[in-house]
Amino acid sequence: MATALTSRDEPKTAEYAGDEVSALVLDPGFSSVRAGFAGEDTPKSIVPSFYASTSSGRYFGDHVIDVPREDVEIKNPINRDGIVEDWDAAEALWKHSFAHKLTGVRPNKALTEWLNDPKSVPDLQKAMADAEDTERCLEEHPLFMTEPAWNTAKNREKCAEIALESWAAPAFYLGRTGVMGAFAAGRPTALVLDFGATQVSVTPVHDGMILKKGVMRSNIGGNYMSSQVRNLLAANEPDRITITPHYLVQSKQPVDAGQPANFVPRKFPEAFTAPQPSFRRYQEEKVILEFKETVLQAWTNPNTPFRGQGEVMAREQQYAHPFEFPDGYNQPFSTEGFRLVESMFDGQCYYPPPPGSEEGALYPAPEPQGTIPGLVKASLSQVDVDIRPFLLGNVVITGSGSLIRGLPERIQLELSKMYPSTRVRIQASGMAVERKFGSWIGGSIVASLGTFHQMWISKKEYEEHGASIVEKRCK
Amino acid sequence: MPVRANNFAQPVSGLSVNPECVSTFNELKLGRGGPKYIIYKISDDQKEIVVDEIGKEPDYDAFREKLISKKEKSGKDRPSYAIYDVEFELEGGEGKRSKIAFITYINQDNTGVKSRMVYASSRETLKNSLNGIAMNWQANDPGELEWADLLKEASKGKGTI
Ligand SMILES: Nc1ncnc2c1ncn2[C@@H]1O[C@H](COP(=O)(O)OP(=O)(O)OP(=O)(O)O)[C@@H](O)[C@H]1O
Ligand SMILES: [Mg+2]
Numbered sequence: 138m139a140t141a142l143t144s145r146d147e148p149k150t151a152e153y154a155g156d157e158v159s160a161l162v163l164d165p166g167f168s169s170v171r172a173g174f175a176g177e178d179t180p181k182s183i184v185p186s187f188y189a190s191t192s193s194g195r196y197f198g199d200h201v202i203d204v205p206r207e208d209v210e211i212k213n214p215i216n217r218d219g220i221v222e223d224w225d226a227a228e229a230l231w232k233h234s235f236a237h238k239l240t241g242v243r244p245n246k247a248l249t250e251w252l253n254d255p256k257s258v259p260d261l262q263k264a265m266a267d268a269e270d271t272e273r274c275l276e277e278h279p280l281f282m283t284e285p286a287w288n289t290a291k292n293r294e295k296c297a298e299i300a301l302e303s304w305a306a307p308a309f310y311l312g313r314t315g316v317m318g319a320f321a322a323g324r325p326t327a328l329v330l331d332f333g334a335t336q337v338s339v340t341p342v343h344d345g346m347i348l349k350k351g352v353m354r355s356n357i358g359g360n361y362m363s364s365q366v367r368n369l370l371a372a373n374e375p376d377r378i379t380i381t382p383h384y385l386v387q388s389k390q391p392v393d394a395g396q397p398a399n400f401v402p403r404k405f406p407e408a409f410t411a412p413q414p415s416f417r418r419y420q421e422e423k424v425i426l427e428f429k430e431t432v433l434q435a436w437t438n439p440n441t442p443f444r445g446q447g448e449v450m451a452r453e454q455q456y457a458h459p460f461e462f463p464d465g466y467n468q469p470f471s472t473e474g475f476r477l478v479e480s481m482f483d484g485q486c487y488y489p490p491p492p493g494s495e496e497g498a499l500y501p502a503p504e505p506q507g508t509i510p511g512l513v514k515a516s517l518s519q520v521d522v523d524i525r526p527f528l529l530g531n532v533v534i535t536g537s538g539s540l541i542r543g544l545p546e547r548i549q550l551e552l553s554k555m556y557p558s559t560r561v562r563i564q565a566s567g568m569a570v571e572r573k574f575g576s577w578i579g580g581s582i583v584a585s586l587g588t589f590h591q592m593w594i595s596k597k598e599y600e601e602h603g604a605s606i607v608e609k610r611c612k
Numbered sequence: 613m614p615v616r617a618n619n620f621a622q623p624v625s626g627l628s629v630n631p632e633c634v635s636t637f638n639e640l641k642l643g644r645g646g647p648k649y650i651i652y653k654i655s656d657d658q659k660e661i662v663v664d665e666i667g668k669e670p671d672y673d674a675f676r677e678k679l680i681s682k683k684e685k686s687g688k689d690r691p692s693y694a695i696y697d698v699e700f701e702l703e704g705g706e707g708k709r710s711k712i713a714f715i716t717y718i719n720q721d722n723t724g725v726k727s728r729m730v731y732a733s734s735r736e737t738l739k740n741s742l743n744g745i746a747m748n749w750q751a752n753d754p755g756e757l758e759w760a761d762l763l764k765e766a767s768k769g770k771g772t773i
Contacts, residue, residue, distance in 0.1 A: 323691065323718030323728035325735045326750055344748075345624070345736050531752070564720055564752070571725060582729040588626035588659055 160279040160584040161235055161306075164314075164577035165227070167215045168334040168359065168537070171577040172234040175281060176585035179570055180577045182238040187213050187419055188230055195226060197233040203420070205384050207410045211419040217360065217499075219285055219335035221292060228299050236274050275300065279308035279593055281584040283576045286313050286340055286352045293611070294604035301599045308593035310584070311611040315340030315347055317579030318535040321571065322564050328516065328528040330509075330548070332538030334359040337481065337509065339516040341528055351519040355507035356500065357481045359538040362433070363425045364500040365477050368488040377491070381464040382420030389465035398464040424463060431460050432474040435543035439550055443479045444486060451475045478541055482509050482551060510551050526559050534565035535575040627654065627734045629741045630662045637695055637742045640666075641712065649675050652693040652738060653682070654730060661738045664692065670699065672759050679717050680754045684727060691718040691731040693738055698747070698766040711746040711766040714739055720752045 164171040166186065173180035188195050189202040190210045196202055202211065214227035221227045280300045284293065293311055300309040319327035319342040329340040338354035340347055370378040381400070389400035405411065434456070436443040441450060451472035458474060461467035479486040480503070487502035505511045517525050529552065534545055545565040552561040566572050583589055594610050602609075639646040647666040655662050664682075667675055675696060682690040694717065699710040718731050739745065747766055751757045 320729050320732040321725055323720050323723065323732050323752055324750065325716065325732050344739075345733065527750070531750070566725075578725055579729055582726050583625055583733055586625050586627070586658055586730065588628070591626040592624070 160281050160308075161239065161275065162281045162283075162577055162580040162584055163231060163235065164283040164574070164580060165215075165231055165234075166333060167213065167217075167219055170231055170234040171574055172231075172239060173577065173581065174239065174278075175581045177581060178578070179574055180581075182234050184230070184234040184237075186215055186230065187211050188226065189416075195229060197230055198237070203384070205405075205412050205416065208413065209416050210413040211415040215335070217335055217356065219333065220288070221295075224295060224299075228303065231299075232274060232304070240274060240278065272303070273305035275304035275306035278306060279310070279584070280304070280306040281310050281312060281580045283314050283317060283580055284311050285338070286315050286347050286349070287338075287354065290608055293607050297594070297599065297604055297607045301594075301596050306596070308590075308595045309599070309607075310589075310593050311607065312576075312580050312583070313340075313347060314576040315352075316342055316345065317576040318533055319531075320345075321575050321579045321582075322531075322533040322535075322566065324531050324533060324564070326524070326527050327531040327533045327564075328513070329533045329535060330513075330539070332358060332534070332536035332544075334538065337512065337536075337538070339512045341516055341520050341524075343520070343524055343528075348520050351516045353512045353516045353519075355503060355512055357503050357507060357509070358536075359429075361500045361503075362429060362477060362481075362538070363422060364490075364496045365480055365488050366425050366428055368490045368494075368496055369473055369477065371491040371494065372488060378462070378466065378468075380421045380424050380462060382417060382424055383463045384420055385417075386463050389463075392465050392467070394459065395468050396466075398462070398466040400464040428460055430540075432458050432470045433478055433541045434458075434474045435478045435541055435547035436475045437543045437546040437550060443475055444483060448472055448476065478544065478547070482547070484508060509548065510555060513552060514555065529556055529559050530562045532561065532563045534563060535572050537573045539565060539572055540569055624737055625730055625733045627658070627730075627737055628660045629738055630655075630660050632663050633661055633738065634741055636663050636666060637744075640695060640697060641744055643697075648697055650695045651675075651678060651682075652695075653690065654734065658730065661693070661734060670697065672696070672762075676754075676757050676759070679715075679757060680719070684724070686724065688724050688727070689719045689722040691716075691723060691727055693717075693731070693735065695742070695745075696762075698762055700763055700767050702767075709767075712744060713747045713749050713762060713766065714742065714745040715749045715751065715757075717751045717757065719754070 160175040162173055162175050169186055170184045171180040172182040184198055185202065187202060188197045189206065190212050191206055191208060212226065214221055214223040214230055216222040282296055282300065296311060297309055300306045314331065315329045318329045318331060325345045327342050329342060331338045331340065336354045336356050336358040338352065341351040370380065385403050387401040387403040389398065392399050436447055436451065438447060441447045456471040457469035458471065459467055459469045476486050480488065484502045484505065490497035506515055517528065520528065532552065534548065545563045549561060549563045571578060594606055598606055633652060636647060636650050640650060647668060648670040649667045651664040652661055653664040679692055679694060682692055684690045694715040696713050696715060697710050698713050699708060701708055716735050718728050749762060749765065
């Protein structure tokens with residue numbers, strides 16, 4: 138595998154067609170932005186899509202956004218539907234994702250020092266201006282970007298505009314995440330189930346083409362699951378469990394399972410204006426991710442459905458996973474982990490929000506057509522009867538949200554039950570990186586092929602034909 | 613399936629098809645002493661699709677064995693495209709028929725993601741350049757290359773749910 142060249146030691150060629158120039162691959166999602174050079178195995182730069190916003194500007198990147206600055210707010214340029222809402226912020230965030238680690242920025246010592254230590258305050262205005270001076274930052278790299286199948290024409294053109302005009306990339310291409318997932322699994326025909334943060338989507342791909350009418354999605358993705366975890370913790374008996382994020386914990390003493398936490402809260406100076414609620418929520422979300430990684434498991438007993446008897450069986454010790462919160466409170470979770478996952482299949486397993494909470498409005502119980510079985514059914518009903526067996530024989534599971542113990546088996550059981558006369562086959566890569574970065578990896582491989590140059594939209598073509606060429610070329 | 617206007621065409625890799633791929637296929641179509649099957653691969657420089665080997669005997673087991681034992685330099689399984697002339701008897705002694713099958717074999721387990729991606733994204737390029745394919749078969753592990761399944765598909769057409 139070729140190592141990445143920086144913009145400085147890369148050969149200066151006006152041609153982007155050869156193998157010499159590495160294209161940049163950018164896979165922006167709601168939870169993170171994945172960026173790296175084409176031809177590499179995994180993205181070198183992974184940056185949270187959440188950023189910190191204060192009166193002095195925006196700050197990007199893990200650690201940097203974890204610092205509890207005064208009055209700081211945590212935002213995301215992508216909305217809960219998975220669509221970019223704040224283009225200024227998106228452009229700045231995406232640029233950060235590659236300019237920082239990959240193509241290089243002008244080093245800005247003052248800013249770096251300040252980011253690591255908020256007490257050393259430099260001339261911020263000047264420092265920020267220097268940092269922003271990364272215009273035309275892609276002059277030497279064609280850009281391959283991924284997008285969901287439901288991206289609007291306007292948004293696609295906006296991406297082209299940013300790439301080819303603001304960043305001055307010599308060439309551009311947009312690839313659909315669903316197709317990348319199918320191809321990376323070796324399947325020109327597949328039913329792709331993508332478990333993202335904002336949603337779970339079902340994309341039928343036939344002979345390398347998305348069957349648009351069959352694309353279905355529902356907001357039962359990772360964000361929904363986090364909201365369910367919040368509801369579960371709030372309803373805990375005898376006492377509700379409060380998530381105290383790490384930044385609020387000075388020190389803690391070990392306590393027995395189920396006993397109240399014994400910890401010293403972190404003190405902030407009198408005059409300190411606390412971060413805004415979105416900061417705390419983001420920090421809680423990090424704890425919830427750990428909780429999901431530890432506790433979630435899918436019920437895969439073929440003879441006993443979960444709701445009813447299964448729920449009782451699931452209380453057994455063998456299924457228990459202890460989880461410790463940052464303040465030291467800990468308790469084992471067993472049946473809860475199953476029920477949370479089950480709520481993506483069966484709205485009856487939904488954990489209702491506590492009275493007065495907003496979770497219910499943001500993430501209500503899924504309607505039958507918004508559950509995993511409902512999505513698959515709706516999707517297949519929109520495609521030719523003849524190709525349904527081929528789709529069911531090639532169900533590809535991707536997205537970080539799919540990294541739940543037993544989930545592929547659970548989906549296999551469900552679909553086999555729904556379509557008893559058809560052979561259902563599930564493919565979920567055993568390599569976590571392939572499920573986490575499937576779209577990025579797919580883009581990296583195609584964009585690194587010498588022959589891919591025919592596919593690129595060159596800057597010249599874009600200038601001649603305008604933004605509408607995106608819709609024509611990246612169909 | 614006809615291409616629907618509102619469907620998305622997808623990123624193909626831009627690979628080209630070596631003319632020999634088509635001429636060998638045309639020989640197979642003519643029958644009589646021509647090849648009974650053709651195995652195609654992607655060239656080492658990853659620029660074009662080329663003929664890997666041809667077989668003159670209509671021996672499915674030997675053909676299948678070849679497909680599943682193709683290796684990359686790395687030792688991992690190598691995917692293939694193939695043409696096989698599936699011959700079968702009609703029920704009730706109504707005579708012989710044959711269907712030219714286009715097979716895509718990409719083992720999901722012992723392959724690298726790169727070869728899966730390149731083979732999957734280049735398939736349409738080859739398929740579209742071969743005129744007269746009667747059936748399309750996608751196999752992602754050796755178990756999906758059973759003769760009985762191909763025969764069923766060839767003789768009865770596609771199943772329904
Ligand atoms: N091991 C895990 N178990 C359960 N959920 C997980 C696990 N790891 C990550 N997640 C969840 O997966 C989601 C992120 O998935 P992914 O990275 O595929 O989304 P994305 O592409 O950023 O988002 P979107 O597709 O909505 O734009 C988050 O909600 C995260 O909490
Ligand atoms: Mg995603």
